[in-house]
Amino acid sequence: MLDMSTRTAYNEDHDMFRDTVRKVFAEHLAPHMDEHEEKGIVPREVWKACGEAGLLCPTVSEENGGLGLDFGYNAVVAEELSYLGSSAGFTLQNDITANYFERLGSPEQKAKYLPGMVTGDVITAIAMTEPGAGSDLQGIRTTAKEDGNHLVINGSKTYITNGQNADVVIVVAKTDPTMGAKGTSLILVDADTPGFERGRNLDKIGQHSADTSELFFNDVRVPKTNMLGAEGMGFIHLMEELPQERLSIAIGCQASAQRAFDEAVKFTKERAAFGKTVFEFQNTKFTLADLKADLQVGWAHLDWALTRHLQGKLTTGEASAAKLWHTEMQWKVMDAALQLHGGAGYMNEYAVARLWRDARVTRIFGGTSEIMKEVISREI
Known part of the structure; x- marks a missing residue:
């Protein structure tokens, strides 16, 4: 158990929340970790249990279905999850994708996704890395071409955390390939959209319980209202x-x-x-x-x-x-x-x-x- 006696970043409310996190993980996660490792995925019922206990996306505002807490609560979840030794993808949803939706999302996007992200009914992923573009995100080749009121996405992504479980993916794509980084946008793709395909659950050295996938986009057609944030501002949004x-x-x-x-x-x-x-x-x-x-x-x-x-x-x-x-x-x-x-x-x-x-x-x-x-x- 982590020793909190010398910590300075937390208050009593954080400590009470930590007790809850430990109890939930002890009941729903710890006894099943070997099974999660073997199957290469943390099942949705564990996400649901964590959501019901308030462990998912605690910083999301109350108006969007969350608790409106500070990032310290996210940190508590991350510490306890890592100390336990699980590689479940909760922190990606808590610390990364939730912020994109709350900060950049339209009222409609927030209403559609955030309440479910809090409860564990909606699992998210963010698709940045490609077979030919890793740390240099300016080199991505996935495109989203305008076609009337829609965007047509073509390309592939790899090493995507929560790729098998994800209900919605934030896709980093070039809406204007001639503009380099300034032509990059973020686009939401629901997993049931025609043309979207999941590849295999990748065989990794470690973090076996984290589903990490290839994703393919073959003429995936989404409305322009699926753009998250401003067009051409994707790279800046990522850096923020x-x-x-x-x-x-x-x-x-x-x-x-x-x-x-x-x-x-x-x-x-x-x-x-x-x-x-x-x-x-x-x-x-x-x-x-x-x-x-x-x-x-x-x-x-x-x-x-x-x-x-x-x-x-x-x-x-x-x-x-x-x-x-x-x-x-x-x-x-x-x-x-x-x-x-x-x-x-x-x-x-x-x-x-x-x-x-x-x-x-x-x-x-x-x-x-x-x-x-x-x-x-x-x-x-």
Whole structure:
């Protein structure tokens, strides 16, 4: 269990909400995680249970069916989910897509999607990455050509979180391919739209319970009213959401790193070797001491960044630095924790194995560590 005694970003209401999150996850998520991993998806009934308990999209305003809470409640969900070791796609809906709908959506779009996103009846995805365009979103090739009062979408996307479960997808497409980034728009595509197809649930190294998919758009015809935000402003809209997205990733990384550390402490104190516990060896104690220092710094920095974000002050550079540091620190902790388990660490029956596998992608998605350094350097 995460130790909250030294945290500074939360208040008593956040703490009460955390108790609810833990109870819901303990009942509806934790007992079924192996099944979710095996099937490669978290079933809709778990989404519904989380929605009924208020765990989905807590920042959505009351007029749109939500609770109108601050991002700290999202952070609580992200921390507990990551500490548990689940890769369910709740944080994508809470921390990323909900903001797009509430900030950019028309009254009709908000009314159609947001209440269901809160209850878990509507699951969302955002389709940015393509086979030939990853971190460089200006290079996307999916097009949305105007045809009277409609847009006709053609192209493909890959590595899309919630791709199998999604009821609606925010598609990043070129409405004017001649304008580069300025010709990019965001368009809503319902999953039952003719021409929209889901590809396979991708076979990943880790995060097996997260359904991650290829999506195909073959003459997908949607009304122009499905455009989310202003035409040609898609790239700017994406950039505006980056601080929260990258902070969200940093939050998850910190919590999962803490879980790996806790698992390593528990294992080394129980495992005997050469007449004493593994923990008693100086190498073990020094390794754990080093990791504990990193985690202490990480929690303090995370509370600073979270507080900055709650105040509306967190910059893209600061959020990128948070993602860079916490993801790199996470991998350091994960690898050392697995090593301290010895051969057991390579066995899937131990939690550290899953944590280690799931951690590898965090230095890639949401912008690679190399891209983070590019972004940070712009504020120097």
